[in-house]
Amino acid sequence: MRLTLRVWRQKSAKEPGRFETYEAKDISPDLSFLELLDVVNDGLQQRGLDPIAFDHDCREGICGSCAMMINGEAHGPQPAVAACQLYLRHFKDGETLTIEPWRARAFPIIRDLIVDRSAFDRIIQAGGYVSVDTGSAPEANSVPVPKPDAEEAMDAAACIGCGACVAACPNASAMLFVAAKVSHLAKLPQGQAERKPRVLNMVEQMDREGFGNCTNHYECMAACPKSIHVKFIAQLNRDYLKACRRR
Amino acid sequence: MILDPKIPPGPLPDKWEAHRKALKALDPSVAQRCRVLVVGTGLAGASAAATLAERGFQVEALCFQDSARRAHSIAAQGGINAAKNYPKDGDSIERLFQDTIKGGDFRSREANVYRLAEISNAIIDQCAAQGVPFAREYDGHLANRSFGGVKVRRTFYARGQTGQQLLLGAYQAMMRQVKAGRVRVHPRTEMLDLVVADGETRGIVVRDLVTGEIHALSGDAVVLATGGYSTVYHLSTNAKGCNVTAAYRAYRRGAHFANPCFTQIHPTCIPLAGRYQSKLTLMSESLRNDGRIWVPKQKGDTRPPSQIPEAERDYYLERRYPSYGNLAPRDIASRAAKAVCDEGRGVGPGGQGVYLDFADAVRKLGRKTIQERYGNLFDMYREITDEDAYAAPMRIYPAPHYAMGGLWVDYNLMGTIPGLFVIGEANFSDHGANRLGASALMQGLADGYFIAPLTVADYLSGRKPQRGDAAHPAFAAARREVEERTRRLLAVRGKRTVDAFHRDLGKLMWDDCGMSRSAAGLTRALAEIPRIRDAFWKDVTVLGGGEELNQALERAGRVADFLEFAELICRDALHREESCGGHFRVEHQTADGEAKRDDARFCYVAAWQFAGDGQPPVLHREPLAFDAIPLSERSYK
Numbered sequence: 001m002r003l004t005l006r007v008w009r010q011k012s013a014k015e016p017g018r019f020e021t022y023e024a025k026d027i028s029p030d031l032s033f034l035e036l037l038d039v040v041n042d043g044l045q046q047r048g049l050d051p052i053a054f055d056h057d058c059r060e061g062i063c064g065s066c067a068m069m070i071n072g073e074a075h076g077p078q079p080a081v082a083a084c085q086l087y088l089r090h091f092k093d094g095e096t097l098t099i100e101p102w103r104a105r106a107f108p109i110i111r112d113l114i115v116d117r118s119a120f121d122r123i124i125q126a127g128g129y130v131s132v133d134t135g136s137a138p139e140a141n142s143v144p145v146p147k148p149d150a151e152e153a154m155d156a157a158a159c160i161g162c163g164a165c166v167a168a169c170p171n172a173s174a175m176l177f178v179a180a181k182v183s184h185l186a187k188l189p190q191g192q193a194e195r196k197p198r199v200l201n202m203v204e205q206m207d208r209e210g211f212g213n214c215t216n217h218y219e220c221m222a223a224c225p226k227s228i229h230v231k232f233i234a235q236l237n238r239d240y241l242k243a244c245r246r247r
Numbered sequence: 248m249i250l251d252p253k254i255p256p257g258p259l260p261d262k263w264e265a266h267r268k269a270l271k272a273l274d275p276s277v278a279q280r281c282r283v284l285v286v287g288t289g290l291a292g293a294s295a296a297a298t299l300a301e302r303g304f305q306v307e308a309l310c311f312q313d314s315a316r317r318a319h320s321i322a323a324q325g326g327i328n329a330a331k332n333y334p335k336d337g338d339s340i341e342r343l344f345q346d347t348i349k350g351g352d353f354r355s356r357e358a359n360v361y362r363l364a365e366i367s368n369a370i371i372d373q374c375a376a377q378g379v380p381f382a383r384e385y386d387g388h389l390a391n392r393s394f395g396g397v398k399v400r401r402t403f404y405a406r407g408q409t410g411q412q413l414l415l416g417a418y419q420a421m422m423r424q425v426k427a428g429r430v431r432v433h434p435r436t437e438m439l440d441l442v443v444a445d446g447e448t449r450g451i452v453v454r455d456l457v458t459g460e461i462h463a464l465s466g467d468a469v470v471l472a473t474g475g476y477s478t479v480y481h482l483s484t485n486a487k488g489c490n491v492t493a494a495y496r497a498y499r500r501g502a503h504f505a506n507p508c509f510t511q512i513h514p515t516c517i518p519l520a521g522r523y524q525s526k527l528t529l530m531s532e533s534l535r536n537d538g539r540i541w542v543p544k545q546k547g548d549t550r551p552p553s554q555i556p557e558a559e560r561d562y563y564l565e566r567r568y569p570s571y572g573n574l575a576p577r578d579i580a581s582r583a584a585k586a587v588c589d590e591g592r593g594v595g596p597g598g599q600g601v602y603l604d605f606a607d608a609v610r611k612l613g614r615k616t617i618q619e620r621y622g623n624l625f626d627m628y629r630e631i632t633d634e635d636a637y638a639a640p641m642r643i644y645p646a647p648h649y650a651m652g653g654l655w656v657d658y659n660l661m662g663t664i665p666g667l668f669v670i671g672e673a674n675f676s677d678h679g680a681n682r683l684g685a686s687a688l689m690q691g692l693a694d695g696y697f698i699a700p701l702t703v704a705d706y707l708s709g710r711k712p713q714r715g716d717a718a719h720p721a722f723a724a725a726r727r728e729v730e731e732r733t734r735r736l737l738a739v740r741g742k743r744t745v746d747a748f749h750r751d752l753g754k755l756m757w758d759d760c761g762m763s764r765s766a767a768g769l770t771r772a773l774a775e776i777p778r779i780r781d782a783f784w785k786d787v788t789v790l791g792g793g794e795e796l797n798q799a800l801e802r803a804g805r806v807a808d809f810l811e812f813a814e815l816i817c818r819d820a821l822h823r824e825e826s827c828g829g830h831f832r833v834e835h836q837t838a839d840g841e842a843k844r845d846d847a848r849f850c851y852v853a854a855w856q857f858a859g860d861g862q863p864p865v866l867h868r869e870p871l872a873f874d875a876i877p878l879s880e881r882s883y884k
Contacts, residue, residue: 012795028521032631035523038746045744045799050790053798055313057486059526060627062411063317078630085630110457111796114313118434121314125426129419130378134298134696135369137376141333144387154380154405157412161316190378 001029001088004096005040007052009112017109019098029089033076034059034066036088053112061085061225064160067167068113069100074164074223082162082225102163104172106210117163119209120177126205127198128181130190143189153187156180158226168223171212176220178206179236180228186239196243203240250503250854250869253657254358259875260340263362266658270701271708275303279429280712282307283703284451284466286438286493289318290410290688291671292472293417294695295703299470300424302700307464308421308430309453311437311488311801316418319474319486320691323410324531324624325394326402327374327688329367334391338399340364347686348876350396350576351651351679352828352844354506356852357875358658359676363686366693371403373696377416381405394684395532396576396883402685407531407623413688417695437801438493439729441469441500441667444721448666449713452725454733456801459794461733463726465717467710468666468703471497472695475650475672477510479809479816480761481753483647484516484529490805494654494673495812502662503854503867505655505675507812508820511682511829512762513648514580517631517641518600527646528631530603530624532684535573537608537617538641540564540580542601546591552602552640563587567839571883578681578829578842579883581645585762586840588644595642604640645762649687651678651829652819655854655869659702660694663854668703670694675852680828733793736803741786745802748783752806752813755779760817765833769821773814780810815855815864822866825849846878 003024010017022040031039034056041051057065061082068083070076076086091097099113107115145153157180165176182199185191191198214233221230255266273281281304285296288310296308310318332338343364348355375381375389382390382404391400405412424430433453440452442463450465476491477483498504515530541562543555563583565572575583584601587593594600609617614637618625625636632642653675654662660676662669671691678686755775759768783806791797826835826842827849835843844850852869 028523030520030633031523032525035525038525039523042744042746045788045790046742048790051799053796057312057317057488058319058322059487060322060528062322062408063312063319063486064314065312065317080626081630085627087630087633089633114796117313121316121422121425121432121434124316124419125422129423130376131423132373132376132420133301134294134373134420134700137369137372140331140372140375141388143375145383146387147383147385150380150383153378154408154412157380157405157415158408160411161314184380185378188378188380190376 001027001093003027003036003091006096006098008100009052010109012111013109027088029087031088032059032084033070033086033088034084053114055114056084059084062160064162067102067115067162067164069102069167071098074167075225079222080225080227082160102167104166104211106172106174107163107166120161120163122209123174123178123202123205124181127194127201130185131194145188149187153184156187156228156232157184159228160226162225164223164225165220166211168219169212170217170219171215173214174206174211175214175233175236176224176228176230178202179232182239183232183235186235195239199236199239200243248867250655250867251657252356252869253659255658259357259361262358263365267701270705273303273704273708278303278704279305280714281305281467281707282715283468283470284464285309285470285472286451287318287472287474288315288418288421288432289320289472289474289671290414290417290691291695292318292470293414293421294692295470295472295670295699296430297417297420297424298696298700299703300427300429302704304429306424306430307433307466309433309436309438311435311456313434315421315432315434316415318414319489320414320688321411322486323688324407324529325533326392326404326409326685327370327413328394328401328685329371329403329689330364330401331368331371333389334400336399338401342399343367343401345876346397347677347683348679349881350681350683352681352842352881353679353846353850353873353878354509354827354871355679356676356871357873363677363690363693366697367689369697370689370692374413374416377420379405379412379416392533393536393574395535395574395580396571396683407621410688413692417692439496439804440725441497442721442725443500443664444719446665448664449719450717450722452729454729457796459792459797461726461729463717463722465713465715465722467707467713468668470668470670470699470703471654471673472671473673475653476812477647477650479752479813480647480756481749482519482524482527484513484527487526490808491812492805492808495808497654497662497667499857501664501857502667503655503856504815505852505854506652506819507816507855508760508823508830509651509680509828510647511577511649511651512581512645514577514584514645515603515643516646517628518595518644520596528627529646529648530628530641530643532577534603534621534624537612537620538573538603538605539607540573540601540603542587542592542594561587561592568883575883576681576683581762582831584645600642600644602640603643605636606640609637649682651675651680651682655852659705660699661702661706666706668699670699680830733800736789736800736807737793739784739787739789741788743786743788745787745789745799745806748779748787749806749809751779752776752810756813760820763831763833764820766821769817772817773821776810776814776817783807783810818864819853819855823849823853850878
């Protein structure tokens with residue numbers, strides 16, 4: 001198949017960016033989207049042009065490295081997959097695709113499609129953990145966890161931290177990311193002791209990083225490669241309110 | 248030279264406990280003046296960094312990814328073993344130890360493996376306390392499942408994302424220490440050399456992957472947790488960024504490299520589909536619990552699987568290994584798949600595939616149960632192949648997955664250079680010639696949470712803290728070497744991309760040093776690798792500069808190291824004139840095609856010492872003694 005790619009090129013945060021157009025000819029519909037970029041990069045390098053910089057690593061949808069808007073949609077048009085698991089068979093022969101980095105104030109561009117997502121790490125540092133030193137844990141089965149709670153905790157914990165929720169949100173809000181971690185730990189007995197300070201501190205850090213607020217568009221859930229549910233945002237809001245009242 | 252692993256005296260079950268008590272601890276007020284560099288933030292690295300910081304050390308943790316949470320441990324699917332014996336099916340530390348020794352085909356160190364089995368239970372306790380959402384039974388207790396090479400249920404799991412959940416647990420523990428000011432994480436930072444002065448490890452040289460700046464970091468100890476080297480085959484189940492550079496650079500500085508030819512080819516991966524394919528995707532081994540593996544009995548049978556009657560199918564694992572059947576260990580299952588494909592009975596494009604069939608399981612347990620157990624894997628399979636595995640069998644084929652070989656370490660996980668510790672997949676010690684499923688996560692966390700923090704503290708007790716002093720001329724010298732190498736890579740200005748050379752090397756390694764190896768093939772590879780390497784240094788194209796984010800340059804450095812390291816793998820494979828575990832020499836097999844060990848000649852760890860460019864490396868041996876489990880022929884029949 002043949003595809004035309006309009007790709008955002010930006011050498012560094014300081015320089016202005018622009019779209020460049022590349023043609024990809026005779027490509028197999030069985031390629032993944034990132035393999036398409038590999039092919040384009042091969043061609044660019046053979047012509048002496050700088051390859052497109054993009055984050056990627058595991059290429060099986062779990063590391064959360066890859067991050068790009070494809071035709072205005074985070075990770076492209078297929079639901080519930082990251083760009084690395086998106087296959088060209090989902091596109092039409094001859095189609096033009098626009099590829100951009102995540103756009104959010106809290107995710108500054110580093111180069112081309114690569115952005116700085118360290119804000120997510122700082123949010124986790126603010127409280128996204130259970131404080132338990134190595135070697136001080138009780139016997140694992142001494143704290144039973146009801147199966148439905150464990151399942152729901154896992155639904156939230158499945159977040160891969162890619163940032164698609166932020167990129168998809170018209171407010172560039174990180175609520176779904178924060179909600180996933182807050183809810184994962186709130187659903188488990190192990191997370192109870194620090195539940196209140198955790199939600200307060202993580203939300204405070206989220207605001208400090210410059211993410212926007214949630215206005216219930218639910219674009220985040222639609223874009224999430226792991227289909228993290230917006231009900232966790234409701235959980236986050238409840239936990240936050242409760243924690244504020246009893247501060 | 249005979250290497251001394253410094254195994255503590257005493258009966259096997261008492262060694263670790265006695266040794267642990269004898270290790271000197273550091274008072275936190277002293278520890279806070281010691282700086283430990285942890286390279287890599289996967290299960291081993293993140294858990295070590297967090298625990299060292301809890302004990303008061305100043306930790307600098309580095310990873311090449313944009314966040315510590317993305318290290319490749321995240322992709323482990325199936326589970327983590329422990330000898331809890333919750334299902335009451337007769338499991339014990341003894342039994343986990345025995346399974347691991349036997350699974351490794353008697354090429355691992357008894358004392359280390361016993362310690363691993365002993366620690367396994369504490370890992371589960373630790374992770375559960377961190378809030379890892381393990382699968383539960385309806386009564387709220389932890390659930391277990393079975394895995395290859397084992398007859399008890401001892402594998403703990405979190406759906407098909409066990410590695411992700413364990414890694415996030417360790418990452419979060421480390422983030423807590425970042426908040427406490429005791430860990431500093433350096434993301435997008437790659438270690439390019441080890442600094443050794445006066446025979447001791449003093450620090451590392453790194454490149455900031457955003458600015459391109461090359462600088463040295465000094466530390467009182469260096470912990471390498473840099474993973475395995477399966478991407479030497481180009482196509483593998485590993486992440487694209489996985490590489491051998493840190494370990495190989497340490498080898499060039501004097502750390503011995505042990506058993507590099509012990510590589511694991513995983514039996515259940517999605518087969519290769521095309522030239523530009525960039526990786527092979529693993530389908531968790533847990534699928535073999537319910538899936539049945541088969542090929543047609545007739546060569547060249549092109550009928551769709553549904554039209555091949557039961558009588559004309561060969562369930563070859565069940566036929567050859569009636570006792571373990573589809574749960575035969577990985578090396579055996581992979582070799583058996585290759586054998587039937589070599590006979591012309593493979594399925595799918597190019598005949599490089601076998602069926603993994605869930606029809607019986609769906610009939611017996613219902614689609615809903617199968618969906619609950621493996622739904623995410625079936626979804627992944629559909630995304631990649633556009634096929635529905637509920638309706639027709641999956642097609643699978645073996646792919647490079649794990650490196651049992653790695654830098655040599657003693658019982659304290661310290662390499663041959665004092666102050667250099669190596670943990671997780673990057674070391675060699677626990678899996679022998681074949682790793683059992685769900686044991687990598689166990690080993691990474693045992694090393695990181697429970698062993699290295701103690702042995703690093705013991706090493707540092709009584710030593711004078713360097714306090715970040717990088718004034719020794721060895722730092723500047725190592726930095727200059729890295730700068731010079733970077734300059735050389737950029738100066739070639741050839742015509743072929745880095746990936747093209749990587750593909751050439753990968754194909755050569757897969758053909759001649761993959762699932763089966765021969766003296767002729769290995770000799771050919773040893774002649775061919777230097778030719779690819781020369782071509783690389785004459786004709787590679789790396790555009791852009793060194794002082795910017797330059798992904799082609801990053802890859803070029805890694806591939807350049809693989810082009811040297813591949814020779815070491817082949818040399819080790821050629822020297823080991825026996826078959827054991829994943830190392831299968833066609834000259835050494837039993838009448839029915841099983842691996843044939845030569846314990847009289849090869850019951851040792853082969854540790855290679857770098858002797859200079861163009862010089863053959865020097866072989867050192869660590870003899871292996873099997874006191875608790877007598878050497879025997881491994882049988883899964």
